[in-house]
Amino acid sequence: MNNLPADDGGTRQPPVPAGPRTPGSSPLRLAATLLFSGVAVSLLAGLFHADSASANDHLAAFAAYAASGIWTVVHLGQFVGMALLVAGLLVLQSALKVPHGAAAWAGRLGAVLAAVALGLYAALQAVDGVALKHAVDARAAAAEPEKSMRFATAEAIRWLEWGMRSYQSFVLGAALILAGLVIVLTGRISRGIGILMGPSGLAYVAQGWVIGTEGFSDANAVPTLSGIALTVLWSVWFLISAWRMKDEQIRTAIS
Numbered sequence: 088m089n090n091l092p093a094d095d096g097g098t099r100q101p102p103v104p105a106g107p108r109t110p111g112s113s114p115l116r117l118a119a120t121l122l123f124s125g126v127a128v129s130l131l132a133g134l135f136h137a138d139s140a141s142a143n144d145h146l147a148a149f150a151a152y153a154a155s156g157i158w159t160v161v162h163l164g165q166f167v168g169m170a171l172l173v174a175g176l177l178v179l180q181s182a183l184k185v186p187h188g189a190a191a192w193a194g195r196l197g198a199v200l201a202a203v204a205l206g207l208y209a210a211l212q213a214v215d216g217v218a219l220k221h222a223v224d225a226r227a228a229a230a231e232p233e234k235s236m237r238f239a240t241a242e243a244i245r246w247l248e249w250g251m252r253s254y255q256s257f258v259l260g261a262a263l264i265l266a267g268l269v270i271v272l273t274g275r276i277s278r279g280i281g282i283l284m285g286p287s288g289l290a291y292v293a294q295g296w297v298i299g300t301e302g303f304s305d306a307n308a309v310p311t312l313s314g315i316a317l318t319v320l321w322s323v324w325f326l327i328s329a330w331r332m333k334d335e336q337i338r339t340a341i342s
Contacts, residue, residue: 114182115276118175119329123322125172130315132164142303149241152220153227162216166209173205176266183275190272197265200258207255214251219244245302253299260291263318277328283321290314 137155139147152158180198185191222244226237263284270281293310301307 113329114178115332116329118179118182119322119326121171121175121178123175123326125168125170125175126318126322127168128171129165129168130319132161132168135161135164137161141305143301145238145242145245149223149226149238153223155220158220159216162212166212166216169208170205173201173262176201176262179266180269183269183273185269185273188272190269193265193272194269197262197269200262200265204255204259204262207251207258211248211251211255214244215248219248249298249302253295256291256295256298260288260293260295263288263291276325280321280325280328283317283324287314287317287321290317 135157137151137158139151142148155161177198180194180201183194185194219241222237222241226234226241229237265288267281267284267288270276270284271278290310290313294307294314297304297307297310
């Protein structure tokens with residue numbers, strides 16, 4: 088007696104074979120690709136950012152910003168890069184599937200902080216990429232008696248940018264530190280990646296402190312360059328590692 092279900096005609100239906108696994112569908116590979124893409128897009132957009140000799144020299148900086156015809160586009164590109172980076176962090180935390188313990192709590196808190204960091208970055212780019220651009224353009228176009236008033240307005244927006252950037256750097260740095268901690272505690276992917284993520288997060292925290300206290304001063308050069316170098320290193324390492332892993336290794340890592 089056959090107990091398999093039959094169709095309306097009474098004939099047995101053969102099972103539908105599962106489709107082939109697509110290597111790119113792995114959540115670990117997706118996370119690695121998103122993280123690397125976020126870093127790459129952010130760096131590429133930054134290459135077109137208008138700069139002066141000193142970002143804290145507001146007269147020179149505002150003149151350079153007013154002369155930029157792609158200011159808003161550049162900052163939109165930076166936002167896209169941050170969105171990809173945060174998406175990568177969220178996919179990574181989901182892919183590692185830590186059920187309980189310290190690593191699970193670190194992952195949950197890291198995911199929340201990553202989302203908050205993206206929200207802060209959106210507000211930052213609205214201030215820097217839109218409001219500040221309009222303010223410096225208005226100063227450049229103003230008659231001489233109005234320039235001082237327009238400059239004061241632009242400078243107030245600049246100080247608001249400092250505050251937004253400072254707290255965004257704190258939160259993003261904490262999210263990276265927690266993501267690195269989860270990787271180190273679980274060992275499901277190379278712990279070296281997590282070890283590098285930790286100092287890169289600390290570099291962002293240091294940036295947040297310097298920007299909050301001194302603005303875009305020369306003191307920010309070391310933490311900024313350190314953060315960039317470390318982030319590029321671990322994102323490239325993760326990308327290569329994830330795409331070189333066999334499907335069986337990935338299933339073991341995320342099981």
